[in-house]
Amino acid sequence: GRTAYDHIIVGGGSAGLVLAERLSRDPTVSVAVLEAGSLTEQNRTLIPALYSGFIWDPEIDWRFTTVPQKHVSDNVLLLPRGKTLGGTAAVNGMYFVRAAKNEYDAWETLGNPGWNWDTVNANIKALENFIPASSKDAKTFHATDSASNHGKGGPIEVTYSTYWEPAPLIPAYFSSFNALGIPTNKHASGGDTIGVWQAPCAIDAENRSRSYAVNTFLHPNDRRENLHIITGAHVTRTILADEQLSKAGDVRAVGVQYIADNETRSIHVTERGHVVITAGTYQTPKLLELSGIGNASILKEKGITARVDLPAVGENLQDHVGVLSCFELKDGLGPSVGALNVDSEYTAQQWELYTEERKGALASVHGTTVAMIPFQKIIKADTWTTLKASLDKSLQQFRGTPYEKQIALQRSQLDDESIPQIEFVLLPMLADPTVKAEPNRSYITIGTVLLRPFARGSVHLESDDPLKHPLIDPNYLGITEFETAVMTEALKFVAESLTQTKPLSTLIAAQLSPPSGSSHAELEAFVQQRAFSVWHPAGSASMLPKEEGGVVDPQLKVYGTENLHVADASIIPLQIGTHTMATVYANALRAGEIIEKIYHDAADVNKDTEDSQQKPIHVEL
Numbered sequence: 001g002r003t004a005y006d007h008i009i010v011g012g013g014s015a016g017l018v019l020a021e022r023l024s025r026d027p028t029v030s031v032a033v034l035e036a037g038s039l040t041e042q043n044r045t046l047i048p049a050l051y052s053g054f055i056w057d058p059e060i061d062w063r064f065t066t067v068p069q070k071h072v073s074d075n076v077l078l079l080p081r082g083k084t085l086g087g088t089a090a091v092n093g094m095y096f097v098r099a100a101k102n103e104y105d106a107w108e109t110l111g112n113p114g115w116n117w118d119t120v121n122a123n124i125k126a127l128e129n130f131i132p133a134s135s136k137d138a139k140t141f142h143a144t145d146s147a148s149n150h151g152k153g154g155p156i157e158v159t160y161s162t163y164w165e166p167a168p169l170i171p172a173y174f175s176s177f178n179a180l181g182i183p184t185n186k187h188a189s190g191g192d193t194i195g196v197w198q199a200p201c202a203i204d205a206e207n208r209s210r211s212y213a214v215n216t217f218l219h220p221n222d223r224r225e226n227l228h229i230i231t232g233a234h235v236t237r238t239i240l241a242d243e244q245l246s247k248a249g250d251v252r253a254v255g256v257q258y259i260a261d262n263e264t265r266s267i268h269v270t271e272r273g274h275v276v277i278t279a280g281t282y283q284t285p286k287l288l289e290l291s292g293i294g295n296a297s298i299l300k301e302k303g304i305t306a307r308v309d310l311p312a313v314g315e316n317l318q319d320h321v322g323v324l325s326c327f328e329l330k331d332g333l334g335p336s337v338g339a340l341n342v343d344s345e346y347t348a349q350q351w352e353l354y355t356e357e358r359k360g361a362l363a364s365v366h367g368t369t370v371a372m373i374p375f376q377k378i379i380k381a382d383t384w385t386t387l388k389a390s391l392d393k394s395l396q397q398f399r400g401t402p403y404e405k406q407i408a409l410q411r412s413q414l415d416d417e418s419i420p421q422i423e424f425v426l427l428p429m430l431a432d433p434t435v436k437a438e439p440n441r442s443y444i445t446i447g448t449v450l451l452r453p454f455a456r457g458s459v460h461l462e463s464d465d466p467l468k469h470p471l472i473d474p475n476y477l478g479i480t481e482f483e484t485a486v487m488t489e490a491l492k493f494v495a496e497s498l499t500q501t502k503p504l505s506t507l508i509a510a511q512l513s514p515p516s517g518s519s520h521a522e523l524e525a526f527v528q529q530r531a532f533s534v535w536h537p538a539g540s541a542s543m544l545p546k547e548e549g550g551v552v553d554p555q556l557k558v559y560g561t562e563n564l565h566v567a568d569a570s571i572i573p574l575q576i577g578t579h580t581m582a583t584v585y586a587n588a589l590r591a592g593e594i595i596e597k598i599y600h601d602a603a604d605v606n607k608d609t610e611d612s613q614q615k616p617i618h619v620e621l
């Protein structure tokens with residue numbers, strides 16, 4: 001096969017495939033994607049593995065774990081990530097949602113011109129084909145948003161769930177929030193995410209299957225000739241030219257090395273070409289480090305020669321963290337999706353409905369009802385004042401670090417009530433694996449998610465063995481006093497306010513976990529024992545000024561390199577208070593525009609200096 005490409009994309013995941021599509025639109029440009037996993041179509045039904053007790057399909061999961069989490073009882077937590085073409089978008093919960101306007105605008109404030117709500121939202125719209133819910137679902141289950149907030153004609157099909165059993169539950173959830181002063185939001189994709197609303201998902205409205213790169217724009221049957229997708233290819237490093245060729249002393253990526261069929265192979269980029277890493281938040285830093293780009297002292301420890309000393313690689317890791325509250329519902333509400341795999345009659349019925357009519361429980365994502373709110377709405381004013389004082393004390397640890405500026409900005413956002421800090425997601429099932437479900441009973445779980453953690457974690461390579469998993473330390477609840485306290489307050493809000501308020505209260509028989517009547521101290525202990533990853537890691541190769549913890553510049557180029565870029569969730573410099581997929585897609589689309597422009601601009605320069613001698617490039621393989 002071919003051995004040189006204009007652009008090599010490392011990782012055929014959520015970002016990688018959007019980028020591949022964008023860069024291969026020009027048929028004269030050759031693009032290769034290297035993906036460690038294989039092609040597995042994850043579109044049989046819309047029930048993600050999530051609902052079988054947070055256990056992932058080992059065939060298509062990297063099965064990462066954290067290092068013991070100091071502030072979560074030293075627990076080692078599971079971190080699922082898709083290992084298949086399509087990446088984590090092939091296995092995730094499918095929510096297709098935007099953050100609040102001010103959260104994206106903060107990226108620009110942090111030193112990234114052109115990265116703001118307008119551009120991110122325009123790119124999300126470009127990728128989207130939005131189909132509204134039926135008027136009944138819009139009215140009864142609040143599955144509604146202004147059509148003008150959404151895109152039409154893009155490759156990712158976006159619509160709402162259609163299965164809402166038990167029917168009284170969702171309207172009651174909305175009404176109880178409303179009664180507590182939290183409004184229903186009918187425009188949550190327009191830059192204001194505050195309130196209670198129904199999340200649209202990446203679902204094909206016609207055949208009710210998962211919509212993602214593999215079954216839309218990159219279906220193997222109509223793939224472009226200039227786009228080569230190589231699966232089963234585990235990239236081990238970027239090959240850097242021996243000499244620093246450019247005047248600025250930047251290193252040049254000349255290709256990548258990978259293992260396929262137990263053999264080490266390599267492919268190269270053409271003279272003006274680029275290598276773009278989209279291996280995800282946990283593996284992108286590892287690949288940079290394996291290539292000699294990272295914190296020189298960490299590299300030295302692992303026996304790797306540093307080519308670019310870039311201490312921010314693998315730092316600034318930010319992830320959402322959550323805890324669950326579970327309740328048993330009263331009799332007579334009828335079966336819900338929680339009965340799948342428990343009640344054999346219901347299960348058989350739902351399979352038939354799905355196979356024959358694309359309807360029923362299997363045709364929907366469950367648990368798309370969310371409330372996103374600032375802390376001020378759930379924490380009493382005097383408690384909030386005390387908590388903020390404790391936070392300010394803890395945040396002094398960032399003084400004099402590269403992250404001082406972003407932490408100060410994030411701190412100021414606590415007073416911006418257009419930015420959500422906490423999410424309450426309603427799952428119509430028992431999602432706590434430690435509670436045993438009784439047959440013929442219905443349950444709900446309310447997930448509480450910390451959306452804007454102040455804790456910063458890190459991810460680094462464990463050794464120079466490229467096949468070893470990275471050491472992942474998300475540092476959950478790392479700003480311990482404050483973050484544990486706000487999560488405790490949130491659990492208290494669920495137990496003592498939300499589920500005690502009519503009409504939701506009239507549907508609930510009992511609280512199961514945390515145990516009903518738990519004291520403040522018991523709830524706090526519950527948070528410390530049960531906190532888990534809500535799967536949105538970002539920031540480990542942040543787009544920031546170099547001296548402020550940056551790994552890539554606003555062109556997504558890795559500092560100290562000429563043509564090496566990063567374009568996945570790891571570039572997000574400051575975590576957003578929502579689910580990350582649509583944003584990751586949008587950023588990858590913008591990355592494609594940027595890299596295409598750099599490529600063409602270089603062509604024009606080359607034309608001007610046609611007879612100037614090109615230095616040969618030495619490659620060590």
Ligand SMILES: Cc1cc2nc3c(=O)[nH]c(=O)nc-3n(C[C@H](O)[C@H](O)[C@H](O)COP(=O)(O)OP(=O)(O)OC[C@H]3O[C@@H](n4cnc5c(N)ncnc54)[C@H](O)[C@@H]3O)c2cc1C
Nearest residue numbers: 011013014015036087088092093094095235569579580581
């Ligand atoms: C369980 C779960 C549920 C989620 N639910 C939602 C949701 O409902 N809505 C939402 O918005 N977000 C959700 N997310 C988050 C969202 O899916 C991610 O933010 C997004 O998919 C990340 O995209 P990415 O391109 O950065 O990484 P990925 O999509 O993970 O892509 C990385 C790719 O690189 C490949 N790769 C890695 N290393 C190598 C290597 N060395 N060589 C070759 N290939 C390599 C991987 O196999 C993978 O295909 C969820 C995440 C999880 C884990």
